[in-house]
Amino acid sequence: MRATKTLSLYFIKNLIKSSIFILALLSSFLLISCTNSKEDQAYLLVRDLYCSSTKTEIKIPENKYLISSDKNFQKNLKNINTNYLIKNYNLMVVSGIKPSSGYSLELEKVIKKNLNNYFYFKNIKPKKNFKVLPAQNTPFCLLNIDRPDKAIIVIN
Amino acid sequence: MQKKITKLLSILLLPLILSACGGGGGGGGGGAAGGALTVPTCSDTGTAFQTNEYYTIGNSSGGRNNQLELICASSAYARGATGDGIKIAVVDTGGPWSAAGNINNLEFDSDATEILKPNNSDYANSDSIPDDQEATHGHGVGVACMIRCDKGDGDMHGVAYDATLNFYKVFDDSGNFVSDSVAANAINDADSNDIINNSWGTGSGHGCADASTCEALIGSNLYAAMKTATGTNGKILVWAAGNESNDNPMPEANAVVHDTDLQGLTVVVVSVDATNADFDLGDEDGKIAEHSNRCGTAATYCIAAPGGNITTVSRQGGTTFLGANGTSFAAPLVSGGLALIKQEFSSLTNAQVVTRLLNTALDTGEYSQSSIYGHGLMNLNAATTTIAKLQTVSGSNLLDDPNTSYYDLKDSSFVSSAAFSNALTKALKNKTMEVYDSFDRANFTVNIDSFFSSGSNTSENTIENHISRLRAREINNKTHHENLYGNFTVETRGNYIQNSIFKSSNDFLILGYNQTTNSFENDLNPMIKFFNNNNFGNDYLLNPYFNSGSGQDYFMSINTKNEIGIDTFTSAAGGDLGLALNLSPNSVNNNNENSSNLQMVLGTKFENNKFLNSYTSGVFGTGDLSNTNFTGFQYKKSFNEDFTIFGSGYAGYTHIDETSNSYINNSEPLLTSTLTMGFTKNKFLKDDQMLGLFLNQPQRVEEGSINLRVPTSSDSTRTVKYTNYNIDLEPDGRQINYDLVFNKSISDLTNFSLNLTHVRNGDHSKNESNQNFISLFYKKSY
Numbered sequence: 036m037r038a039t040k041t042l043s044l045y046f047i048k049n050l051i052k053s054s055i056f057i058l059a060l061l062s063s064f065l066l067i068s069c070t071n072s073k074e075d076q077a078y079l080l081v082r083d084l085y086c087s088s089t090k091t092e093i094k095i096p097e098n099k100y101l102i103s104s105d106k107n108f109q110k111n112l113k114n115i116n117t118n119y120l121i122k123n124y125n126l127m128v129v130s131g132i133k134p135s136s137g138y139s140l141e142l143e144k145v146i147k148k149n150l151n152n153y154f155y156f157k158n159i160k161p162k163k164n165f166k167v168l169p170a171q172n173t174p175f176c177l178l179n180i181d182r183p184d185k186a187i188i189v190i191n
Numbered sequence: 192m193q194k195k196i197t198k199l200l201s202i203l204l205l206p207l208i209l210s211a212c213g214g215g216g217g218g219g220g221g222g223a224a225g226g227a228l229t230v231p232t233c234s235d236t237g238t239a240f241q242t243n244e245y246y247t248i249g250n251s252s253g254g255r256n257n258q259l260e261l262i263c264a265s266s267a268y269a270r271g272a273t274g275d276g277i278k279i280a281v282v283d284t285g286g287p288w289s290a291a292g293n294i295n296n297l298e299f300d301s302d303a304t305e306i307l308k309p310n311n312s313d314y315a316n317s318d319s320i321p322d323d324q325e326a327t328h329g330h331g332v333g334v335a336c337m338i339r340c341d342k343g344d345g346d347m348h349g350v351a352y353d354a355t356l357n358f359y360k361v362f363d364d365s366g367n368f369v370s371d372s373v374a375a376n377a378i379n380d381a382d383s384n385d386i387i388n389n390s391w392g393t394g395s396g397h398g399c400a401d402a403s404t405c406e407a408l409i410g411s412n413l414y415a416a417m418k419t420a421t422g423t424n425g426k427i428l429v430w431a432a433g434n435e436s437n438d439n440p441m442p443e444a445n446a447v448v449h450d451t452d453l454q455g456l457t458v459v460v461v462s463v464d465a466t467n468a469d470f471d472l473g474d475e476d477g478k479i480a481e482h483s484n485r486c487g488t489a490a491t492y493c494i495a496a497p498g499g500n501i502t503t504v505s506r507q508g509g510t511t512f513l514g515a516n517g518t519s520f521a522a523p524l525v526s527g528g529l530a531l532i533k534q535e536f537s538s539l540t541n542a543q544v545v546t547r548l549l550n551t552a553l554d555t556g557e558y559s560q561s562s563i564y565g566h567g568l569m570n571l572n573a574a575t576t577t578i579a580k581l582q583t584v585s586g587s588n589l590l591d592d593p594n595t596s597y598y599d600l601k602d603s604s605f606v607s608s609a610a611f612s613n614a615l616t617k618a619l620k621n622k623t624m625e626v627y628d629s630f631d632r633a634n635f636t637v638n639i640d641s642f643f644s645s646g647s648n649t650s651e652n653t654i655e656n657h658i659s660r661l662r663a664r665e666i667n668n669k670t671h672h673e674n675l676y677g678n679f680t681v682e683t684r685g686n687y688i689q690n691s692i693f694k695s696s697n698d699f700l701i702l703g704y705n706q707t708t709n710s711f712e713n714d715l716n717p718m719i720k721f722f723n724n725n726n727f728g729n730d731y732l733l734n735p736y737f738n739s740g741s742g743q744d745y746f747m748s749i750n751t752k753n754e755i756g757i758d759t760f761t762s763a764a765g766g767d768l769g770l771a772l773n774l775s776p777n778s779v780n781n782n783n784e785n786s787s788n789l790q791m792v793l794g795t796k797f798e799n800n801k802f803l804n805s806y807t808s809g810v811f812g813t814g815d816l817s818n819t820n821f822t823g824f825q826y827k828k829s830f831n832e833d834f835t836i837f838g839s840g841y842a843g844y845t846h847i848d849e850t851s852n853s854y855i856n857n858s859e860p861l862l863t864s865t866l867t868m869g870f871t872k873n874k875f876l877k878d879d880q881m882l883g884l885f886l887n888q889p890q891r892v893e894e895g896s897i898n899l900r901v902p903t904s905s906d907s908t909r910t911v912k913y914t915n916y917n918i919d920l921e922p923d924g925r926q927i928n929y930d931l932v933f934n935k936s937i938s939d940l941t942n943f944s945l946n947l948t949h950v951r952n953g954d955h956s957k958n959e960s961n962q963n964f965i966s967l968f969y970k971k972s973y
Contacts, residue, residue, distance in 0.1 A: 087325070087326065087328075088328065089328060090328050090329075090333070090513055090515050091513055091514075092470070092471070092472060092514065134433075134434035134435050134436070134482050134517075135394055135433070135434050135435075135517075136327065136330070136362075136366050137366070137394060161394050163395055164393055164394075164395055164396065164408055165368070165393070165394055165395075166362075166368035166391055166392065166393055166394070167391065167392065167393075167394040167433075168283075168284065168327065168330050168362070168366070168390065168391050168519060169390065169391070169392065169431045169432075169433045169434040169441075169517050169518045169519045170330055170333070170390070170434070170515060170516070170517035170519040170520065171434060171472075171482055171515070171516040171517050172328065
């Protein structure tokens with residue numbers, strides 16, 4: 036009986052130790068994964084991304100954007116390329132008229148914060164002494180994302 | 192406390208004081224309006240070419256644009272300039288080809304021989320298909336369209352719509368430029384074309400300060416290729432100035448300032464806004480586009496063209512057209528403009544083409560600001576027409592030879608005799624020759640017959656002349672002196688001797704001045720009763736090879752029977768000299784019985800700068816001693832005193848004296864003839880009535896030709912080619928004049944005349960309409 040009791044106590048101690056260990060392990064894992072998964076989940080929200088530039092006129096103020104529910108979204112999309120109309124883009128980001136080639140817009144990162152999705156874009160300029168084509172154009176990015184109404188666009 | 196209140200009040204009042212001081216300056220802003228410069232426009236005159244395509248109002252071109260009108264391109268088109276045969280290199284992102292190498296744009300499919308991809312012309316991908324890509328959004332295609340989008344398909348067309356384009360791709364499919372050495376290879380290959388369009392450049396280092404700085408920015412291999420293209424191979428480099436709104440162009444465009452190898456054949460292009468465009472991309476004021484770099488330090492080599500708010504074609508398809516902004520699109524308009532000038536003037540070198548482009552730019556008003564616009568706005572109307580004055584060339588077949596002679600157009604002319612004017616006019620119809628602008632010897636084509644005018648027999652058959660023929664002769668002041676040695680009669684008009692005649696007492700010698708001593712002509716001339724010869728050219732019985740009446744004519748007879756006479760004349764104005772020997776084997780019988788008179792004529796005439804009374808000058812000039820030897824006869828026979836028959840005939844043989852450097856050379860001698868016959872009847876039906884019938888063939892070339900050796904083409908080696916036109920001067924018809932004249936003397940003071948004239952084949956032309964005249968003359972003196 037004493038042995039059984041001792042055995043039970045040993046087993047319970049070990050069980051508790053293991054549990055604590057497993058719990059700690061699990062907690063750590065969960066903590067780490069939660070920390071990364073916010074961005075991963077946010078990136079998963081970008082179903083489609085296309086960045087380029089166009090000579091055509093896009094009627095959006097510089098460093099601004101349109102979502103598909105905006106009045107001029109379809110018209111501007113058609114001006115860029117009528118083929119894009121079937122692509123389900125719902126976000127258009129524009130960095131304004133540039134004097135030549137060599138300028139572009141890039142999606143740097145997407146961060147989910149609270150209930151909003153932050154899309155960080157970067158204006159790329161031509162490298163110094165780069166050869167350029169002196170025709171005005173407008174760099175843009177087209178995206179298909181979840182909840183464009185919750186998107187916050189930051190252009191640097 | 193007081194101090195605090197004072198401090199507080201000061202702080203409160205300070206803004207009021209400051210605003211009061213600034214308020215007085217508010218009125219100064221209104222003074223700047225008086226200095227505004229107007230924006231001039233060139234005169235665009237080729238209305239037949241100002242189609243919907245010209246204004247890009249095509250089937251689907253997106254609307255109106257006046258990018259071609261602003262540079263007056265239609266004026267050049269009206270002169271035949273289209274860019275045909277001129278090769279232009281488009282060094283850019285590629286051309287209108289698919290990856291498989293097929294043309295994929297309807298604006299470039301009219302002539303496959305004019306849209307070319309040379310071997311290995313894709314320098315970015317090392318292949319032979321320089322296809323333009325979406326990533327560079329069809330930049331190369333858009334640039335090429337400004338030069339040579341097709342004409343005739345209803346949308347829009349380029350400025351040099353018939354030029355040949357060769358494409359060289361130097362940007363990869365991501366828009367990155369090739370390496371310096373590869374770019375140099377592209378330029379080296381591109382300079383097999385006459386004009387190389389470069390709508391690209393280094394985006395920094397504007398207005399590079401010296402050659403080495405420019406070279407460092409451009410790339411040493413590329414820089415060397417640029418110098419080879421211009422300095423060694425004489426090709427034209429056209430550079431877009433850039434879009435950074437900088438005071439100076441990009442380095443590639445600015446390098447010309449510091450390097451003589453680039454000068455004379457480099458053109459820098461800045462951009463102005465189109466003024467009437469449906470795309471809303473610019474200020475539409477014709478001024479420097481906001482994006483454009485200025486000419487700055489490169490002003491001497493710089494010109495402006497539309498590049499703001501212009502229309503061009505999209506990359507693929509050729510049915511979608513875009514509005515665009517950039518010096519990228521201004522440069523190809525200048526490249527195309529250079530092609531039009533080069534095609535129009537084959538005699539110009541490439542450097543002269545550039546000089547002509549820059550010197551004819553619109554440079555008044557707004558465009559007078561050379562630091563912005565350089566030479567001004569391109570003006571293709573002025574560039575394709577005369578800058579100084581047109582001249583003919585002679586003496587050499589090299590335009591720049593010091594031995595070459597040039598005449599202003601007004602100093603070269605040929606007024607042809609009626610004896611052959613018809614033949615000459617027909618032969619020269621639609622034949623052209625070259626003349627040259629004294630500014631740069633640019634060659635222009637003119638009709639040869641613009642230098643020629645024609646003498647005409649039929650033009651003399653006017654109503655006024657017919658009336659004048661029938662009018663009684665004027666009686667001038669005439670005095671007569673007589674002494675032992677002879678008698679002397681002189682006729683004066685004003686203070687000048689009109690004519691005079693001296694007859695020795697024994698009639699051995701008769702001397703005349705402007706009055707013939709010829710017995711045949713002075714004796715009872717049946718013509719005189721009918722015609723007032725002074726006012727009509729058909730002097731039927733007079734020697735047609737003499738220029739009598741227009742100069743100083745001297746006459747002499749040397750025997751009592753007037754059987755031998757010598758007529759001479761000189762023409763004071765023209766330096767002509769003539770001599771005729773008259774032989775009259777029959778004597779004159781004045782006793783009103785049957786009589787006859789025959790005179791044989793033999794003579795010669797020398798003409799100065801003319802032949803057969805055709806006046807020549809300048810490049811059509813003839814020499815001092817054109818010579819006509821002539822012979823002829825005059826005959827009349829009277830029956831009683833009532834009926835007279837008469838006739839005359841002359842033939843001449845003319846040798847044309849040629850001068851060096853004249854276009855008239857290697858001419859055949861001319862054989863000419865004239866003929867007259869007729870009769871007169873006094874007491875026709877009644878004693879106071881006369882009737883005369885006259886037939887006359889005016890002087891006519893029967894045989895002979897002239898050779899015209901005229902410049903008809905020239906090339907950029909400044910060499911002129913001549914063409915020979917051998918012109919047969921025998922007309923295709925023979926003019927015959929028929930005159931029927933009736934006179935009635937009603938009284939000593941009253942006279943009535945009726946004249947019917949029929950001219951057949953006037954001016955010796957089969958195609959000339961016959962002429963018929965009827966004139967009446969009635970005179971009553973009181």
